[in-house]
Amino acid sequence: MTATDHSAEVEIPAEPSLDLVVIGLGYVGLPLAKEATAAGLRVVGLDVGRAIVAGLNAGRSHVDDLSDDDIAAMVAAGFRATTDAAVIADAATVVVCVPTPLGVEGGPDLTAVRSAVAAIGAHLRRGQLVVLESTTYPGTTEEVVKPLLEEASGLVAGEDFHLAFSPERIDPGNPTWGLANTPKVVGGLDAAATAKAAAFYGKFVHTIVEAAGAKEAETAKLLENTYRHINIALVNEMARFCHELDIDLWDVIRCASTKPFGFQAFYPGPGVGGHCIPIDPNYLSHNVRAKLGYPFRFVELAEEINATMPSYVARRAQNLLNDHGKAIHGSSVLLLGVTYKPDIADQRESPAIPLARHLDQLGARIVYHDPHVEEWTPGVEVSRATDLGTALAFADLVILVQAHGAYDVPDLAARSRLFFDTRGVTVGPEAHRL
Numbered sequence: 106m107t108a109t110d111h112s113a114e115v116e117i118p119a120e121p122s123l124d125l126v127v128i129g130l131g132y133v134g135l136p137l138a139k140e141a142t143a144a145g146l147r148v149v150g151l152d153v154g155r156a157i158v159a160g161l162n163a164g165r166s167h168v169d170d171l172s173d174d175d176i177a178a179m180v181a182a183g184f185r186a187t188t189d190a191a192v193i194a195d196a197a198t199v200v201v202c203v204p205t206p207l208g209v210e211g212g213p214d215l216t217a218v219r220s221a222v223a224a225i226g227a228h229l230r231r232g233q234l235v236v237l238e239s240t241t242y243p244g245t246t247e248e249v250v251k252p253l254l255e256e257a258s259g260l261v262a263g264e265d266f267h268l269a270f271s272p273e274r275i276d277p278g279n280p281t282w283g284l285a286n287t288p289k290v291v292g293g294l295d296a297a298a299t300a301k302a303a304a305f306y307g308k309f310v311h312t313i314v315e316a317a318g319a320k321e322a323e324t325a326k327l328l329e330n331t332y333r334h335i336n337i338a339l340v341n342e343m344a345r346f347c348h349e350l351d352i353d354l355w356d357v358i359r360c361a362s363t364k365p366f367g368f369q370a371f372y373p374g375p376g377v378g379g380h381c382i383p384i385d386p387n388y389l390s391h392n393v394r395a396k397l398g399y400p401f402r403f404v405e406l407a408e409e410i411n412a413t414m415p416s417y418v419a420r421r422a423q424n425l426l427n428d429h430g431k432a433i434h435g436s437s438v439l440l441l442g443v444t445y446k447p448d449i450a451d452q453r454e455s456p457a458i459p460l461a462r463h464l465d466q467l468g469a470r471i472v473y474h475d476p477h478v479e480e481w482t483p484g485v486e487v488s489r490a491t492d493l494g495t496a497l498a499f500a501d502l503v504i505l506v507q508a509h510g511a512y513d514v515p516d517l518a519a520r521s522r523l524f525f526d527t528r529g530v531t532v533g534p535e536a537h538r539l
Contacts, residue, residue, distance in 0.1 A: 235269070289306045291303050505527055
């Protein structure tokens, strides 16, 4: 090859001007962008929501765990949000944090993931690291993301770019465990990708756990949530027969919790909510059925039990009113707390929604109060209590659905005609517990 013959030279990409592009600026992507920005990385957030992008650039937050001040600090440190996918080409690392709702067949709906991957593929450059954080079934990174990226870009994973999976472990409203101090699992399609991902997250996460591969990292996320799903179903089923046998399950759990080994406490409730518990285990169950042809029986049984808790609570409410000489039809039922977790505004998959629908079917007039929720649309007619004291005075039955810290539950129970505690907060005879 002569000095002027460059036909066989390898293209050397220019140094990226960004350290990170986060695709999807929701409850997972935005905290990730915050921690990376705080660590001094050059970060841009990419989202299809124009209102979200405009709000973030103006210093306004739309998620529970980040305040307007947090966003303003991010912007001051150089963070910006955009709807222009062209920024992907300028980044050393691209992380996908888009939602994966439950699809009609029981597996994850990968529409948003495919859209994000298509955008990455159109701008993918040699040397880049691509990480999927969106919860999905085992094999998605290798079987879906990899071929889409390679087809769109003409590049080869493991040779031209790195590809990995890292499950999100965001717990909205948790004051103790955040992104930086929660161990971060990473698994690449090969050892080099795992090392690359570990080095990236190690810049702002204290502990990195390297999985054997991407499939193991994907499955670890599902195991975490399946473990909780099944154990919650266990105590939910126990709540039913303990009530019939006149056994105080809450005291049972208290006593069992004194064992210093071999036991972890789980508590019954009106149902399960959020993205993780009611949805994620179904991805694993669907994957087992689709690939192996047989059911994941623990998951499917747990889903059956947990999904029927709202109707069970509605029947208990009906029985309580009957025991006090009142028909549920036409009665005023006040629901306290309609979010899926205490002290946040997140209503995703909240059991309050199916509970309201079951109560409506029984003919109850439903009123709700929640200090974190201004508008609630469960699909049936409800009214919002603006004054809690007045609502208590008029309610035939009060149901504590979510125990927000703002509620003085013993006082509320004492001021109610009938009080049904689905969270085990009360201890006196003035309330009926699940």
